[in-house]
Amino acid sequence: MSNAPVDKGRRRFLTVATSVVGGAGVVGAAVPFIASWNPSAKARIAGAPVEVKIDKVEPGQLVRVEWRGSPVWIIRRTQEMLDSLPLIEGRLRDPESREPQQPDYARNQHRSIDPEWFIAVGICTHLGCSPQFIDRNFGVAEGVDSGFFCPCHGSRFDIAGRVFQGVPAPTNLVIPPHYFVDSETVLVGEEEGAA
DSSP, X not given: OOOOOOOHHHHHHHHHHHHHHHHHHHHHHHHHHHHTTSOOHXXXXXXXXXXXXXXXXXXXXXXXXXXXXXXXXXXXXXXXXXXXXXXXXXXXSSTTOOSSSSOGGGOSTTOSSSTTEEEEEOOOTTTSOOOEEEOTTTOSBTTBOSEEEETTTTEEEETTOOBBTTSSOOXXXXXXXXXXXXTXXXXXXXXXTOO
């Protein structure tokens, strides 16, 4: 046993140095662990709003974009398409859009903010297939020139995404939140003022 005097300065230095190194190790281990709680960049992008330039879209043309992993259709409707909407209401399952398949501002006959533009998630409400856009060259149903037809099980929707009676799809197509940034741009996936 040694009776040498205890060097308290050295002991204090070793205690502080050990604590600092240990604390740095804890922080070094905690930072990646806590960072792993944040969603990945891919996940953040998948749910992010999509800005779409619409100034070059011709009347009657459909543009497809992706939002949250689903196709979204943007159609510039012609006056002929708009004129057909009231003519078929008696053949539709939910002509007044009472089911919550759209934001309140799209709960109208044309199911949109601006009648000229139709924006919808391109997924059939029956089993999740993606219907085809039918223009005036083929016809979606008797007396209906434009709309959507799902070839998987025969569901049909008018040019406002309203489902016809007697088809497997139970509800109208979903209208995503959106707003017009200006006359040339629409933002899909966010409502105006919601930031």
